[in-house]
Amino acid sequence: MKSTEIPNWLKQRAFLTPNRIAIKTEYEEISFITLHKNVVRKANQLTFAGIHKGDVVSVLMKNSVEMVEVIHALKYIGAVTVLLNSKLTSNELGFQLTDSGTKMMLTEDALIEKVNEIDIEKVLVKEMEQFPEKECHIQEYFSLDQADTIMYTSGTTGRPKGVIHTYGNHWWSAVGSSLNLGLHQDDCWLLAVPMFHISGLSILYRSVIYGIPAVIHEGFDPKKANAAIMNQGVTIMSIVSVMLSRMLAELGDEKYPDSFRCMLLGGGPAPKPLLEKCMAHNIPVFQTYGMTETASQVVTLAPEYSISKLGSAGKPLFPVQIKIEKEGKPAKPNEIGEIVVKGPSVTKGYLNRIDATKTSIVDGWLYTGDIGYLDDEGFLFVMDRRSDLIISGGENIYPAELEAVLLAHPKILEAGVTGIEDAKWGQVPAAFVRKEEGSHITEAEIIAFCYENLARFKVPKSIYFVDRLPRNASNKLLRRKLIELLKDENND
Amino acid sequence: MKSTEIPNWLKQRAFLTPNRIAIKTEYEEISFITLHKNVVRKANQLTFAGIHKGDVVSVLMKNSVEMVEVIHALKYIGAVTVLLNSKLTSNELGFQLTDSGTKMMLTEDALIEKVNEIDIEKVLVKEMEQFPEKECHIQEYFSLDQADTIMYTSGTTGRPKGVIHTYGNHWWSAVGSSLNLGLHQDDCWLLAVPMFHISGLSILYRSVIYGIPAVIHEGFDPKKANAAIMNQGVTIMSIVSVMLSRMLAELGDEKYPDSFRCMLLGGGPAPKPLLEKCMAHNIPVFQTYGMTETASQVVTLAPEYSISKLGSAGKPLFPVQIKIEKEGKPAKPNEIGEIVVKGPSVTKGYLNRIDATKTSIVDGWLYTGDIGYLDDEGFLFVMDRRSDLIISGGENIYPAELEAVLLAHPKILEAGVTGIEDAKWGQVPAAFVRKEEGSHITEAEIIAFCYENLARFKVPKSIYFVDRLPRNASNKLLRRKLIELLKDENND
Numbered sequence: 001m002k003s004t005e006i007p008n009w010l011k012q013r014a015f016l017t018p019n020r021i022a023i024k025t026e027y028e029e030i031s032f033i034t035l036h037k038n039v040v041r042k043a044n045q046l047t048f049a050g051i052h053k054g055d056v057v058s059v060l061m062k063n064s065v066e067m068v069e070v071i072h073a074l075k076y077i078g079a080v081t082v083l084l085n086s087k088l089t090s091n092e093l094g095f096q097l098t099d100s101g102t103k104m105m106l107t108e109d110a111l112i113e114k115v116n117e118i119d120i121e122k123v124l125v126k127e128m129e130q131f132p133e134k135e136c137h138i139q140e141y142f143s144l145d146q147a148d149t150i151m152y153t154s155g156t157t158g159r160p161k162g163v164i165h166t167y168g169n170h171w172w173s174a175v176g177s178s179l180n181l182g183l184h185q186d187d188c189w190l191l192a193v194p195m196f197h198i199s200g201l202s203i204l205y206r207s208v209i210y211g212i213p214a215v216i217h218e219g220f221d222p223k224k225a226n227a228a229i230m231n232q233g234v235t236i237m238s239i240v241s242v243m244l245s246r247m248l249a250e251l252g253d254e255k256y257p258d259s260f261r262c263m264l265l266g267g268g269p270a271p272k273p274l275l276e277k278c279m280a281h282n283i284p285v286f287q288t289y290g291m292t293e294t295a296s297q298v299v300t301l302a303p304e305y306s307i308s309k310l311g312s313a314g315k316p317l318f319p320v321q322i323k324i325e326k327e328g329k330p331a332k333p334n335e336i337g338e339i340v341v342k343g344p345s346v347t348k349g350y351l352n353r354i355d356a357t358k359t360s361i362v363d364g365w366l367y368t369g370d371i372g373y374l375d376d377e378g379f380l381f382v383m384d385r386r387s388d389l390i391i392s393g394g395e396n397i398y399p400a401e402l403e404a405v406l407l408a409h410p411k412i413l414e415a416g417v418t419g420i421e422d423a424k425w426g427q428v429p430a431a432f433v434r435k436e437e438g439s440h441i442t443e444a445e446i447i448a449f450c451y452e453n454l455a456r457f458k459v460p461k462s463i464y465f466v467d468r469l470p471r472n473a474s475n476k477l478l479r480r481k482l483i484e485l486l487k488d489e490n491n492d
Numbered sequence: 493m494k495s496t497e498i499p500n501w502l503k504q505r506a507f508l509t510p511n512r513i514a515i516k517t518e519y520e521e522i523s524f525i526t527l528h529k530n531v532v533r534k535a536n537q538l539t540f541a542g543i544h545k546g547d548v549v550s551v552l553m554k555n556s557v558e559m560v561e562v563i564h565a566l567k568y569i570g571a572v573t574v575l576l577n578s579k580l581t582s583n584e585l586g587f588q589l590t591d592s593g594t595k596m597m598l599t600e601d602a603l604i605e606k607v608n609e610i611d612i613e614k615v616l617v618k619e620m621e622q623f624p625e626k627e628c629h630i631q632e633y634f635s636l637d638q639a640d641t642i643m644y645t646s647g648t649t650g651r652p653k654g655v656i657h658t659y660g661n662h663w664w665s666a667v668g669s670s671l672n673l674g675l676h677q678d679d680c681w682l683l684a685v686p687m688f689h690i691s692g693l694s695i696l697y698r699s700v701i702y703g704i705p706a707v708i709h710e711g712f713d714p715k716k717a718n719a720a721i722m723n724q725g726v727t728i729m730s731i732v733s734v735m736l737s738r739m740l741a742e743l744g745d746e747k748y749p750d751s752f753r754c755m756l757l758g759g760g761p762a763p764k765p766l767l768e769k770c771m772a773h774n775i776p777v778f779q780t781y782g783m784t785e786t787a788s789q790v791v792t793l794a795p796e797y798s799i800s801k802l803g804s805a806g807k808p809l810f811p812v813q814i815k816i817e818k819e820g821k822p823a824k825p826n827e828i829g830e831i832v833v834k835g836p837s838v839t840k841g842y843l844n845r846i847d848a849t850k851t852s853i854v855d856g857w858l859y860t861g862d863i864g865y866l867d868d869e870g871f872l873f874v875m876d877r878r879s880d881l882i883i884s885g886g887e888n889i890y891p892a893e894l895e896a897v898l899l900a901h902p903k904i905l906e907a908g909v910t911g912i913e914d915a916k917w918g919q920v921p922a923a924f925v926r927k928e929e930g931s932h933i934t935e936a937e938i939i940a941f942c943y944e945n946l947a948r949f950k951v952p953k954s955i956y957f958v959d960r961l962p963r964n965a966s967n968k969l970l971r972r973k974l975i976e977l978l979k980d981e982n983n984d
Contacts, residue, residue, distance in 0.1 A: 004496075004636075004660075004836045005856075006811050015870055016807050144496075168496075175667055179702065182675045209810065210671065315508050318701065319498050344496045364497075378507055 003145035006171065008138065009208045010036055010072050021213040023065060024188070024232055026224070030065065032211070035072070042073035044133035049104065049123055053078035053139070056100050056150075060084040060093065060107040060115065063195050063218050066125050068204060070106055071195070075148065078139045082150045082162070083196040086111055087395075087455040092160075094118050096152050100162055100351060144168030150351055151198060153292045153396065160401075162351035163292045165198075172344040173202055173295040174209045176317035180300055181236070181262055181286070183210055190237040192217040192225050193394065199238050199266055202296040222246040229256050236260075240267035240394030241274060242425055244285075248277055255281055262286055266297065267394040268382075268426060275306050289313035289382055293366055295345040298322075299380050312379040313372075319343050323365075324374055331373065336383060339370045388479045390419035390427050395457045397429050399479055402460065405453045406431060409446065411439040416469045417460065418482040431460035432469060432482050495637035498663065500630065501700045502528055502564050513705040515557060516680070516724055518716070522557065524703070527564070534565035536625030541596065541615055545570035545631070548592050548642075552576040552585065552599040552607065555687050555710050558617050560696060562598055563687070567640065570631045574642045574654070575688040578603055579887070579947040584652075586610050588644050592654055592843060636660030642843055643690060645784045645888065652893075654843035655784045657690075664836035665694055665787040666701045668809035672792055673728070673754055673778070675702055682729040684709040684717050685886065691730050691758055694788040714738040721748050728752075732759035732886030733766060734917055736777075740769055747773055754778055758789065759886040759918070767798050781805035781874055785858055787837040790814075791872050804871040805864075811835050815857075816866055823865065828875060831862045880971045882911035882919050887949050889921050891971055894952065897945045898923060901938065903931040908961045909952065910974040923952040924961060924974050 006012075013022075014036035022032040030038075051057055057079045061067040074081045082100045084093055097105065097120050104121045106128075115122065142148075148167045152160040191203040191214045207214040215228050220243055228234045237260075239247075244265060263278065263285045270287055278285045285306050288297035299322065301314030316322050323330055326337035342365045349357035360367050370389075372382040390397040399417035406415035414434035419427035435441055443463040450459040470481035498504075505514075506528035514524040522530075543549060549571045553559040566573045574592045576585055589597065589612055596613045598620075607614065634640075640659045644652040681699065683706045685692040699706040707720050712735055720726045729752075731739075736757060755770065755777045762779055770777045777798050782789035791814065793806030808814050815822055818829030834857045841849035852859050862881075864874040882889040891909035898907035906926035911919035927933055935955040942951040962973035 004664075006836070007813055012810060016810065172496075175671075178670065178675060179667075182677050183670060184676065185674050318504060318508065321499050344498070 003143045003168070005141035005143050006167070008076065008140055008142060009205070010039060010075075011138065011140070013208045013211055017211045020211055022207060023068060024213050024215045025065060025217075028065075029213075032208070035069070038069050039072040039076060040136070040138070041133060042069050042128070043076035043136040043138065045128050045131040046073055046077060046079075047136040048131050048134035049128065051077055051079050051104060053137070055079045055103045056082060058082040058084050058097055058100065058102040058105045058120075059196070060086060060105060060111050061125065061196075062086055062108070062110065063191065063200065063216055064108075065216065066108075067195055068214075068216065070125060071201075071204065072208075075142070076138050077136055078146075080147050080150060082152075083201060085152070085196050085455070086114075086194070087457055088114075089453060089455055090114050090117060091453060092455065096160060096162070099152075099160075100150055142167040142171075144171060149201065151196070151201075151292050161353050161356055163347050164349060164351055165295055165347060169295040169345050169347060170202065170205045171209070172319055173297075174206045176319045176343070176345060177202075177206065177297065178210060179318045181264075183212075184235065184261075186233065186259070187212040187235045188215060188233045189213070190215045190217070190225060190228050190234040192220045192228075192243070193238055193240075197394075198290075198292050198296050199394075203238060222250040226251055226254075229260050230254075234260065236262040236264060238264045238266065240391075240426075241265065241270050242393040244270075244278070245274060245424075248274075248281065251281070256283060260284075264288055264297070264300075266290060268391045272307075272310055275310070279307070287313055289380060291368065293347045293360070293368070294320075294341055294343070295347070298341055298343060298345065301379070305379070309375075309379050312375070312381050314380065315378060316341075316380075317343070317345075319345070322374070322380055324372065325367075333376045333378075334373055336371060336373045339368045339372045339380070339382065341366045341368060388418065390417075390429050392419070392422070392427050392429065392457060393425040397458050399429070402429060402431065402450070402454065402458060403477075405450060406433060406446070408453070409441075409449055411436045411441045412446070413437075414469050416477050416479055416482050418479050420461075420483065420486075422461070428461040429458065430462045430464065430482075430486075432464045432466050432485060434466055434469060495635045495660070497633040497635050498659070500568065500632055500634060501697070502531060502567075503630065503632070505700045505703055509703045512703055514699060515560060516705050516707045517557060517709075520557075521705075524700070527561070530561050531564040531568060532628070532630070533625060534561050534620070535568035535628040535630065537620050537623040538565055538569060538571075539628040540623050540626035541620065543569055543571050543596060545629070547571045547595045548574060550574040550576050550589055550592065550594040550597045551688070552578060552597060552603050553617065553688075554578055554600070554602065555683065555692065555708055556600075557708065558600075559687055560706075560708065562617060563693075563696065564700075567634070568630050569628055570638075572639050572642060574644075575693060577644070577688050577947070578686070579949055580606075581945060581947055582606050582609060583945060584947060588652060588654070591644075591652075592642055634659040634663075636663060641693065643688070643693075643784050653845050653848055655839050656841060656843055657787055657839060661787040661837050661839060662694065662697045663701070664811055665789075666698045668811045668835070668837060669694075669698065669789065670702060671810045673756075675704075676727065676753075678725065678751070679704040679727045680707060680725045681705070682707045682709070682717060682720050682726040684712045684720075684735070685730055685732075689886075690782075690784050690788050691886075695730060714742040718743050718746075721752050722746075726752065728754040728756060730756045730758065732883075732918075733757065733762050734885040736762075736770070737766060737916075740766075740773065743773070748775060752776075756780055756789070756792075758782060759883050764799075764802055767802070771799070779805055781872060783860065785839045785852070785860070786812075786833055786835070787839065790833055790835060790837065793871070797871070801867075801871050804867070804873050806872060807870060808833075808872075809835070809837075811837070814866070814872055816864065817859075825868045825870075826865055828863060828865045831860045831864045831872070831874065833858045833860060880910065882909075882921050884911070884914070884919050884921065884949060885917040889950050891921070894921060894923065894942070894946065894950060895969075897942060898925060898938070900945070901933075901941055903928045903933045904938070905929075906961050908969050908971055908974050910971050912953075912975065912978075914953070920953040921950065922954050922956065922974075922978075924956045924958050924977060926958055926961060 014032040018033035023030045150162040193200040284303040287301040289299040290297035320343035324337040331337040402417040422428040470478040506524040510525035683695040776795040779793040780789035781791040812835035816829040823829040894909040908924040914920040962970040
């Protein structure tokens with residue numbers, strides 16, 4: 001059976017509604033037809049640079065119009081795009097470039113330093129502007145089964161895995177979201193989260209599939225985000241709790257216009273005081289649950305339930321099914337187990353990781369590793385992300401990855417990492433370390449060592465020296481018991 | 493490759509938004525959860541009656557809540573549903589029942605007379621209410637490749653063909669429409685066209701997929717339709733020109749509420765005076781082009797173009813592509829040729845008609861037989877439906893089918909049928925007949941003969957006796973030249 005084909009998204013959109021606005025920044029507004037023309041030029045320049053259909057191309061950029069153009073241009077060619085997290089260290093990026101089989105890397109002045117020492121062909125997008133054009137054979141159709149993008153996500157085992165998103169995963173995510181949130185002709189989505197994360201990238205896709213503008217911010221600035229809602233016609237924004245708190249603080253007593261209809265809140269359950277503050281401000285908060293593997297939100301809580309179902313992530317999107325499994329069997333309502341998700345936006349698997357794919361995805365069901373339950377009405381409550389995932393300001397941090405770095409230090413014998421609550425970031429990582437006997441090492445030294453090897457947001461905020469780590473009978477680290485070591489310390 | 497699966501539409505909708513209204517009639521409002529429960533009961537009763545997954549079941553009913561329940565119940569079981577046009581004659585119905593391999597027929601008192609003499613198992617839906625329930629194995633997922641419904645459409649060759657619609661055809665039609673028209677939480681769709689046509693059935697599907705109410709009218713009544721828009725919160729209505737004219741006449745000087753946002757007008761281009769009258773009344777008209785084979789509209793003209801692109805059907809829906817072919821090659825802009833359509837809502841083929849399927853659908857492109865062109869901006873202009881299709885008050889009439897009936901009369905030697913303009917119905921069929929030499933037969937006799945063999949709406953409004961019919965060199969009837977015989981007559 002042949003996979004369903006859809007006309008090239010941006011090209012079709014530029015044909016159907018050429019003059020609608022595709023992108024707004026602080027300085028300019030770009031129509032779909034102009035964006036399409038710019039993308040054709042970039043596709044031709046990339047073709048000149050030697051990129052062909054099927055090539056893997058990595059993009060290391062900050063949110064910008066150029067980044068949007070590059071992402072679309074790679075689709076026009078039919079290349080597979082790896083979205084690299086610009087906060088990662090050189091070592092981390094090097095692994096992803098090698099693992100993905102990247103042929104060429106597109107980046108910018110501000111970031112190229114990170115990859116200077118990596119032996120891979122690099123092109124600065126600014127310089128590409130000067131390239132001659134070689135006519136690209138534009139992909140007129142996107143096959144829903146075709147690989148579109150790769151995003152790396154770490155896991156409980158430490159080594160990052162490349163999540164492959166097909167065109168179909170992204171398409172179904174956009175459709176599922178619109179069937180839930182509705183679609184208004186005057187919709188306008190604020191994109192102030194990174195496009196190298198699924199939360200940002202999915203907004204870009206919705207923009208072309210829905211025919212609505214995305215307001216693009218390079219980084220998150222609460223004042224600018226509020227201004228975009230107040231003055232630029234933004235009706236929907238994707239956000240995490242730490243961003244929302246800062247926007248509310250900046251907003252003061254002002255209120256958003258009535259046309260602002262959806263604050264789509266991801267990255268873990270929101271604290272009640274924050275939700276109450278939003279209610280007082282008439283801000284409709286839609287809490288969501290999703291992950292890279294599901295190509296953005298798959299479960300959403302409508303605002304009318306935000307207090308009555310406090311802590312719930314809501315119900316699945318229309319094309320999605322959810323179940324809870326406990327010891328391999330379906331759990332009863334209110335019984336806690338692993339959250340398992342099925343739907344056409346769920347990834348078909350991890351790049352080069354047949355075993356990890358087989359473990360995670362069984363008969364179309366994604367075993368998320370997250371723990372939770374469904375109440376009597378089928379609302380999902382997420383108890384714990386992937387047993388030990390730390391979500392800090394919307395970024396995922398995997399303890400295993402930090403532990404691997406710590407253990408690489410010659411003076412550290414054992415290490416365990418867990419998240420501790422933090423008023424600003426939701427959670428921050430804390431490390432528990434057992435030193436090599438007789439050796440001397442300070443907290444500052446360990447933190448400095450981490451800075452060398454880890455993206456800034458992953459570096460533990462505190463280091464605790466301990467005599468032994470909590471382990472079970474088979475010597476497996478019990479990360480959730482680490483926090484109890486702190487209580488003991490305080491009691492002492 | 494496994495086809496994409498979506499959770500059972502009504503069941504999922506009843507789980508996600510149980511208390512939203514699914515159906516409104518003059519007398520009652522039914523929520524999705526109540527509809528689901530009623531459908532489970534019907535599915536159980538149909539199971540008791542011996543219907544299994546994969547069985548072909550024909551439905552001969554007028555629009556009603558029971559008809560909605562039956563259609564969903566057959567999906568719960570996984571049976572294939574044939575939607576029968578209640579205006580057809582016994583002979584016409586008999587052919588469709590046999591051709592489709594119908595196992596059982598579901599009908600109602602008012603219609604059973606038509607099929608009394610047909611040897612097939614019939615169940616009156618009213619009587620089914622008394623059946624015991626036998627637990628049905630509910631289809632939890634709909635595979636997008638699975639056959640869902642069959643609707644018969646005649647063609648240029650006369651013998652009706654069963655168009656197979658998969659779940660995917662209907663799904664993509666609903667999604668394509670929402671990406672074009674948008675989707676508001678307060679949307680409400682007036683269903684006053686027959687559910688045995690794709691125009692009516694597609695509204696039923698949109699209701700469950702979008703989670704919005706359908707207001708169901710048994711038949712079209714301009715006063716009731718206006719009242720539904722005025723008082724029942726209708727925001728969208730599917731309509732054809734003859735209905736719209738009658739509603740405007742009935743409306744007088746009144747205006748629809750601002751919340752009414754879309755008059756979706758199918759069945760051929762609208763006359764300019766009608767469109768101007770709609771503008772004066774602030775009624776947003778979306779002209780559309782579509783057919784049974786495309787599972788409803790595939791091309792739509794937004795209201796802002798209704799006058800500047802007068803006569804155009806608009807641009808394709810997002811998942812759809814259109815091209816014009818002339819002598820097997822793509823036509824240039826403004827060049828007239830055959831309209832060819834591709835998209836995931838296009839049928840995979842006709843039941844039991846491998847040859848007709850191969851001729852009509854090539855590499856996913858549907859050769860519609862309709863004639864038209866694309867202007868410089870890509871707007872579609874339909875010149876002529878299927879060379880000789882007559883559209884009368886939204887019903888398709890195929891000359892070849894009428895001619896076959898006429899030729900079956902012993903005193904008729906040759907017959908040709910074409911559409912002539914009619915102020916009320918848009919078009920009506922007229923027949924040109926050459927009598928057996930020396931025989932005597934009157935217009936009234938022929939019309940009476942037609943009533944016995946054809947649905948009422950297909951019966952020619954006038955019969956013209958002629959000495960010879962216009963034919964080309966290979967003796968093929970030139971239907972478009974029939975009308976010239978009339979001019980000659982008037983000139984005589």
